[in-house]
Amino acid sequence: AQTVTQSQPEMSVQEAETVTLSCTYDTSESNYYLFWYKQPPSRQMILVIRQEAYKQQNATENRFSVNFQKAAKSFSLKISDSQLGDTAMYFCAFMKLSGYALNFGKGTSLLVTP
Amino acid sequence: GAGVSQSPSNKVTEKGKDVELRCDPISGHTALYWYRQSLGQGLEFLIYFQGNSAPDKSGLPSDRFSAERTGGSVSTLTIQRTQQEDSAVYLCASSTRGQPYGYTFGSGTRLTVV
Numbered sequence: 585a586q587t588v589t590q591s592q593p594e595m596s597v598q599e600a601e602t603v604t605l606s607c608t609y610d611t612s613e614s615n616y617y618l619f620w621y622k623q624p625p626s627r628q629m630i631l632v633i634r635q636e637a638y639k640q641q642n643a644t645e646n647r648f649s650v651n652f653q654k655a656a657k658s659f660s661l662k663i664s665d666s667q668l669g670d671t672a673m674y675f676c677a678f679m680k681l682s683g684y685a686l687n688f689g690k691g692t693s694l695l696v697t698p
Numbered sequence: 699g700a701g702v703s704q705s706p707s708n709k710v711t712e713k714g715k716d717v718e719l720r721c722d723p724i725s726g727h728t729a730l731y732w733y734r735q736s737l738g739q740g741l742e743f744l745i746y747f748q749g750n751s752a753p754d755k756s757g758l759p760s761d762r763f764s765a766e767r768t769g770g771s772v773s774t775l776t777i778q779r780t781q782q783e784d785s786a787v788y789l790c791a792s793s794t795r796g797q798p799y800g801y802t803f804g805s806g807t808r809l810t811v812v
Contacts, residue, residue, distance in 0.1 A: 588740070617799050627787060629741075629803040675740055684729065684748070684798040685757070688740030 586611045586678050590689035597666045598697050604651075605661045605692050607676030613637075615681040618652065620661045623673040623691070632674070635659065637681075666696045700724075702804035704790050710810045711780055719775040719807045723792030730773050731801070732765060735787040744788075747773060748795065780811045 597603035620632040703722040732744040743757040767773040789806040
């Protein structure tokens with residue numbers, strides 16, 4: 585079974601600053617996907633970024649980037665130039681390469697302040 | 699449709715009543731998933747439908763929960779004899795067959811059992 589741990593229940597950052605959200609996971613799989621999802625008050629889960637474990641290069645999407653450390657089973661999300669609209673719950677998730685179900689962490693509530 | 703549609707958006711029911719939650723996936727998406735998000739928790743996988751294949755019901759928490767998908771499109775999640783611990787947000791997602799990692803989520807149904 586795969587477990588995903590997010591050790592920061594809440595975080596706060598000022599607008600325009602950089603923040604890093606942590607995620608660790610446990611798996612015996614060698615190939616898999618890792619995700620960060622954003623959940624604003626509208627409740628809809630929105631994909632922020634995806635990383636394939638077989639790729640060494642860290643994924644980047646505009647202001648969002650990850651630090652993927654496969655050996656350490658760590659997958660942190662860095663948000664640069666934080667914006668008020670980034671305020672949301674952020675969930676880290678895992679999927680087996682041959683699978684279809686997502687295993688989620690319990691989330692980190694991020695507040696961006698003016 | 700353009701996105702995954704779920705109804706109702708909110709539902710309050712009395713303990714012991716049955717409820718039905720509806721999910722209308724993106725047109726052409728053959729895979730459909732239900733997840734449950736209890737307060738302060740990450741998402742928990744409930745059930746997976748893929749085309750005409752037998753569904754993966756391994757995440758359903760008890761025999762009070764059932765789901766069906768008619769015509770490979772709309773899905774209904776039914777909870778019989780609701781209990782207070784069933785209070786949660788129920789999220790539906792869909793994806794194409796070849797890209798299980800390409801989930802699109804709906805905005806969920808918030809179920810409150812009183």
